[in-house]
Amino acid sequence: MSDGGEYNDDLVAFLELIWGRGFMAPGGPALVKKTVAGLDLEGKRVLDIGSGLGGPDMVLAGLGATVVGLDIEAPVIERARKLVAARGLSDRVSFKLTEPGPLPFADASFDLAYSSGAFTQIAAKEAMFGEVFRVLEPGGWFAVYDWMKGPGPISDDMRYFYKMEGLTYAMETPAFHRRVLKKLGFDRIEVEEDGGWYRDEAHREHAQLAGALHPRVAALLGREKADYFVENWRAMLVVLDKGEHRPGFWRAQKPLAAAKRSTSTASGKEKMSRKVSARTVLPVKIGGKGPKTVKTKIANPISGSPKTTTQNFYTDATGGFVSGIWTATKGKWAVDYSEEEFIYLLAGKVKLTAANGRSKTFSKGEAFVIPAGFKGTWETLAPIRKFYAIQDRSAGKK
Incomplete structure (x- = not known):
């Protein structure tokens, strides 16, 4: 969900060819499940911000949730509704068209706010994170997989990647996300990169686009467009390999009421545990194969x-x-x-x-x-x- 409509039919068809039916971001069902791993969604109300074609929402519904998908692009939402109806999940998954800005829901409406591939295109992140905090129930979770960037100014390589993408990006650092989530009052904040998972996936995707998938993309969009996407992916690999483009996860919880937290012994022990773990020495393995070169x-x-x-x-x-x-x-x-x-x-x-x-x-x-x-x-x-x-x-x- 960017700040304006950017996903035409050709681009949507191409993304589904790469990432699977119903998905406009990488990872498919497995990544959705990893993003919400450890959270009990049975009977829970979930908001998907930037729901796209509805693929993640069907996965979340399969985990027991009732899902509302939110997006700003009417044609995309129409596709999502048709796909969800074809899968017989219209009673568990619904969609709402909105405008950029405040979320169109009352306070404390959801147990989980989920998103994948949307916040990287939202410039007003602090304001939107604040809206997420507002619509979550106390104790509710905010769980996201998205694209972030490394510290320092945007390089020419990154600008070229943005140009090839043809989308509006507003990437920020992991440190930015952690700071803003803390400032807004979230608790139990975790922000981490994906360990090179998407970098490796992107290399595989590029090989497919330049090889076996090239004829299919050319048949779908034309040879010129197929060649364009090969170069688009190559440009992305440059910034992924440099570590400037840093995909990853973040998760945070809206605290329970202060009175309830102050009387909870378990909560106090948990705080102490987190303090201790923050000071623990972290071993770094130097021998053997080591991290990817x-x-x-x-x-x-x-x-x-x-x-x-x-x-x-x-x-x-x-x-x-x-x-x-x-x-x-x-x-x-x-x-x-x-x-x-x-x-x-x-x-x-x-x-x-x-x-x-x-x-x-x-x-x-x-x-x-x-x-x-x-x-x-x-x-x-x-x-x-x-x-x-x-x-x-x-x-x-x-």
Whole structure:
């Protein structure tokens, strides 16, 4: 559900070909179930924000819920109603056409607010999260799978992806979602990336679009459009592999009444448990296969054809602190740091030159810090392998 109608018949037909009948976002029934895992939906009232073609709503109904799907696009809702009727679920699933803005429901109307692939297109997230809080019953849950972004400004690669998508995106960081949910009064907040699940899925989808599915898409939409979507997916893979495009989950609960919570011993124990777990040391496995190695090429290098690999071993809950292993082949390129980076060179040699012309060279066994605000060039003089720890101090404030 964006801030305006953008899904024409051709795009809807294409998305169903990729993601399955009734789905306008990835993952199908399995992802819907994962998003609400552990929540008892039997007899519960569920609101699906940005319900699209109704596929998720039929899954939620199958888990025992009565579902109201909300969307701003009349043709999409009409398709959803027909699909739900064909499945014999019209008594459990209904749809409501709305306008962007406040939710058209009374306070405390639902036990769960669910969404997938909608909030990434809603710019006024804080206002909409506030509306979700309002329409939830005390103790109700807000459970979402959606697309987020990494810290820092939007790159040219991301802008190109947005252009290819042809949709209005308003991605924010995991830290932004956590901060706003907390500010609005939600409790038991969990915000996490999907561990690379959709990145891997997108690679598979791209291979299909360029291969076995290409004739079917061409027959449906024409060869030019089929080629367009192959490039669209390639552009998405670039930002997924870089870690700039960060799909993930968030879940939060509207607290019970304060008086009820204050008299609950179990609630007090749960709070204490969460405090302790927040301070627990987190083991990071370095040996073995490790996290997926992401390979990229430096865009617009000053010299050479530098290639890099990244193995990100850890990202904190805010998305502002990351650490791992990075390599680079010989070459020189411009850098502009919005974050602080600690570097320990495991191999190689690098020359850093600031915008004022002053330069320093570091070799294997040396460590250094690049401060936020540094602008200049990075020149790999001998192939680099480094350990990095990056802190974006703006992440928790965004």
